Amino acid sequence: MSLLEIKNLHARVDGNEILKGVTLTLNAGEVHSIMGPNGSGKSTLAQVLARRETYEITCGTVFFNGKDLLAMKAEEAACEGLFLAFQYPVEIPGISNAYFLRSAVNAIRKYRGEEEMDAMDFLPKLREKMKLLDMDEKFVNRSVNEAFSGGEKKRNEILQMAVLEPRLAVLDETDSGLDIDALKIVARGVNAMRSPERAILVVTHYQRLLNYIVPDFVHVLVDGRIVRSGGPELALQLEEQGYTAMESAAHGASPA
Amino acid sequence: MATTAQALQNYAEHFSGLEKSAANEPSWLRQLRQGGFARFGETGFPTLRDEDWRFTSLSTIAQTPFRLVRNGQHLPSPAEVSAYQIAGAACELVFVDGRWAASLSSSCNLPKGLRVGSLAAEMANHPGAIEPHLGRYLNIQRDPFSALNTAFLEDGAYVEVRKGAVVESPIHLLFISTAHQVPVVSHPRNLIVAGEDSHITIIEDYISLGRGEKVLCNTATELIAGDHSVISHYMIEREDEQALNVSTLRIQQGRTADVASHSVLAGGALVRNNVHPVLAGEGGECLINGLFVGRHRQHLDNYMLVEHASPHCSSRQFYNGILDGHAHGVFHGRIIVHKNAQKTDAKQTNRNLLLSDTAQIDTKPQLEIYADDVKCTHGATIGQIEENALFYLRSRGIDEASARRLLLFAFASECLDRMRTGAARSFVENLIQHELGHLGDASRHQEPAS
Numbered sequence: 001m002s003l004l005e006i007k008n009l010h011a012r013v014d015g016n017e018i019l020k021g022v023t024l025t026l027n028a029g030e031v032h033s034i035m036g037p038n039g040s041g042k043s044t045l046a047q048v049l050a051r052r053e054t055y056e057i058t059c060g061t062v063f064f065n066g067k068d069l070l071a072m073k074a075e076e077a078a079c080e081g082l083f084l085a086f087q088y089p090v091e092i093p094g095i096s097n098a099y100f101l102r103s104a105v106n107a108i109r110k111y112r113g114e115e116e117m118d119a120m121d122f123l124p125k126l127r128e129k130m131k132l133l134d135m136d137e138k139f140v141n142r143s144v145n146e147a148f149s150g151g152e153k154k155r156n157e158i159l160q161m162a163v164l165e166p167r168l169a170v171l172d173e174t175d176s177g178l179d180i181d182a183l184k185i186v187a188r189g190v191n192a193m194r195s196p197e198r199a200i201l202v203v204t205h206y207q208r209l210l211n212y213i214v215p216d217f218v219h220v221l222v223d224g225r226i227v228r229s230g231g232p233e234l235a236l237q238l239e240e241q242g243y244t245a246m247e248s249a250a251h252g253a254s255p256a
Numbered sequence: 257m258a259t260t261a262q263a264l265q266n267y268a269e270h271f272s273g274l275e276k277s278a279a280n281e282p283s284w285l286r287q288l289r290q291g292g293f294a295r296f297g298e299t300g301f302p303t304l305r306d307e308d309w310r311f312t313s314l315s316t317i318a319q320t321p322f323r324l325v326r327n328g329q330h331l332p333s334p335a336e337v338s339a340y341q342i343a344g345a346a347c348e349l350v351f352v353d354g355r356w357a358a359s360l361s362s363s364c365n366l367p368k369g370l371r372v373g374s375l376a377a378e379m380a381n382h383p384g385a386i387e388p389h390l391g392r393y394l395n396i397q398r399d400p401f402s403a404l405n406t407a408f409l410e411d412g413a414y415v416e417v418r419k420g421a422v423v424e425s426p427i428h429l430l431f432i433s434t435a436h437q438v439p440v441v442s443h444p445r446n447l448i449v450a451g452e453d454s455h456i457t458i459i460e461d462y463i464s465l466g467r468g469e470k471v472l473c474n475t476a477t478e479l480i481a482g483d484h485s486v487i488s489h490y491m492i493e494r495e496d497e498q499a500l501n502v503s504t505l506r507i508q509q510g511r512t513a514d515v516a517s518h519s520v521l522a523g524g525a526l527v528r529n530n531v532h533p534v535l536a537g538e539g540g541e542c543l544i545n546g547l548f549v550g551r552h553r554q555h556l557d558n559y560m561l562v563e564h565a566s567p568h569c570s571s572r573q574f575y576n577g578i579l580d581g582h583a584h585g586v587f588h589g590r591i592i593v594h595k596n597a598q599k600t601d602a603k604q605t606n607r608n609l610l611l612s613d614t615a616q617i618d619t620k621p622q623l624e625i626y627a628d629d630v631k632c633t634h635g636a637t638i639g640q641i642e643e644n645a646l647f648y649l650r651s652r653g654i655d656e657a658s659a660r661r662l663l664l665f666a667f668a669s670e671c672l673d674r675m676r677t678g679a680a681r682s683f684v685e686n687l688i689q690h691e692l693g694h695l696g697d698a699s700r701h702q703e704p705a706s
Binding site for chain 1: 651658665
């Protein structure tokens with residue numbers, strides 16, 4: 001059984017169809033990348049998978065670990081093991097990073113019928129993961145993402161992923177706004193998460209991130225559809241030729 | 257609506273009853289009451305045309321023939337009261353319908369330099385300590401409720417802390433409004449005298465017991481903060497949702513006195529909380545911090561009058577409001593900087609969360625500056641729970657109700673963070689958790705089209 005099976009997914013927001021029939025399968029242990037120009041539907045796909053309710057699903061199915069993902073609420077999807085690293089992480093003044101993460105860990109543990117963790121057990125685990133991402137101790141008590149720099153916010157997303165240990169991680173433009181050093185740290189954090197039980201879906205506009213997180217498969221999303229799929233070499237080809245060639249190919253291929 | 261002749265007649269009858277029974281009391285006290293009643297007779301209750309009351313209709317109060325609760329009160333049992341005790345308090349003073357209830361109070365092991373008890377007893381036994389302060393600061397000219405409170409002044413809390421004394425545990429003043437078969441009113445009057453260089457924490461806590469007709473509690477506190485004193489005052493309104501409560505805190509600050517007023521309004525049908533500090537000595541600092549949480553049809557009105565009367569003083573007003581259902585909140589922050597109060601630094605911030613389309617907030621800054629070298633800022637925001645933040649929390653596995661509560665608590669904790677750590681703050685934190693729990697269950701949210 002595949003970990004994630006998307007079939008003919010159509011989604012719209014405010015009456016505009018954004019996803020126009022996406023079909024994609026991810027198996028455990030694989031890293032896939034979705035590339036595409038702005039407005040192609042990459043972030044919509046990521047948000048639909050994380051069960052943001054602003055998107056209306058008009059057609060298609062998504063099965064996650066054999067269960068109907070589209071029937072789940074955002075929190076259920078998370079508890080089932082889905083994680084979205086946000087393109088724009090949200091600032092939450094008044095809630096410390098540590099409290100937030102422990103609440104999340106315990107919500108998930110509770111869902112799975114596991115015992116909740118107290119602060120004494122949780123903090124060492126958090127610190128260990130922070131070390132991996134070169135994060136300063138002060139992030140433990142700072143409010144979630146409040147007054148974080150762009151790079152700190154992205155690192156904080158990867159920290160959350162490392163702590164929550166999802167089955168499927170969707171990284172939505174995690175590379176945007178990162179300098180090369182931060183990019184390497186983030187990539188190191190992601191690569192440390194690669195495992196035979198886990199799949200990772202890297203959504204990106206640029207190829208550079210894929211030098212550090214080398215995917216098994218690359219898919220090109222144009223105008224709400226996957227128009228090409230291939231190996232890592234496809235990303236390089238895109239980098240050279242640009243999306244325009246793919247776009248015209250896509251339009252030529254689409255039924256009139 | 258204006259106060260009817262009939263309503264005034266009702267108060268006049270009660271007042272003459274009180275005067276008769278108080279015939280042997282000292283003349284200064286009788287004069288104080290008479291002055292209060294005469295002033296109330298001139299003004300009656302305020303109306304919506306009154307600038308200070310334009311967001312709060314008092315017709316319920318003006319039209320209800322309240323009876324004065326006097327002698328023969330029925331005391332609640334100690335078991336009923338014990339649920340409201342505050343862990344870690346230095347003493348618990350309990351007042352039932354405005355009257356000191358010695359049998360329900362506990363004040364053993366009082367720290368050195370602290371004197372607490374009933375104002376009535378203190379006026380009878382040590383009038384020399386009371387007369388110089390009582391009624392000296394409360395402004396009965398501009399506030400009819402203060403005039404009315406003064407007219408019916410009989411009892412309340414008396415707290416005196418000696419020069420240099422540091423009292424770390426909070427002093428808990430518990431005011432219980434009990435239900436009766438007819439509408440009743442009580443007028444608790446408190447006097448807090450903090451000596452030079454003293455430190456104290458006072459919690460005024462208003463609760464209801466029993467079910468019955470309307471209950472109005474019209475309370476007034478004069479707090480004299482001596483030079484260089486450090487004072488935290490908490491006003492906790494957690495009466496039932498039928499209660500009417502008008503409270504006035506008049507603070508007189510000495511030189512370099514540091515006073516924090518924390519108000520938490522969660523209960524009551526119609527609540528008006530007046531906080532009126534006068535920074536009378538140089539270099540004084542005043543924090544006026546508040547949280548109001550309203551639901552159903554609660555009306556919670558926060559009125560502040562901050563008077564800078566001396567140079568080099570700073571005042572900070574921070575009020576956060578959370579309103580659900582058909583609740584109506586008011587923030588009216590008035591700052592007056594007198595002519596000689598140069599180098600004043602006054603700041604005012606009011607932030608509000610509306611959880612329903614039918615909740616309402618009126619927020620009004622009012623700055624009157626007569627000095628020319630001052631810094632005064634104000635700001636107000638009104639918003640909803642941020643959908644992005646909610647989704648962010650949910651996407652990490654936290655269910656919607658918990659996520660909503662977490663965000664509300666984060667908003668409320670801005671107020672908690674301004675309180676000194678200790679027993680009083682822990683008590684308030686638990687209270688807020690409890691109140692927000694109610695909101696989390698009740699609030700239903702519409703997903704906005706985006």
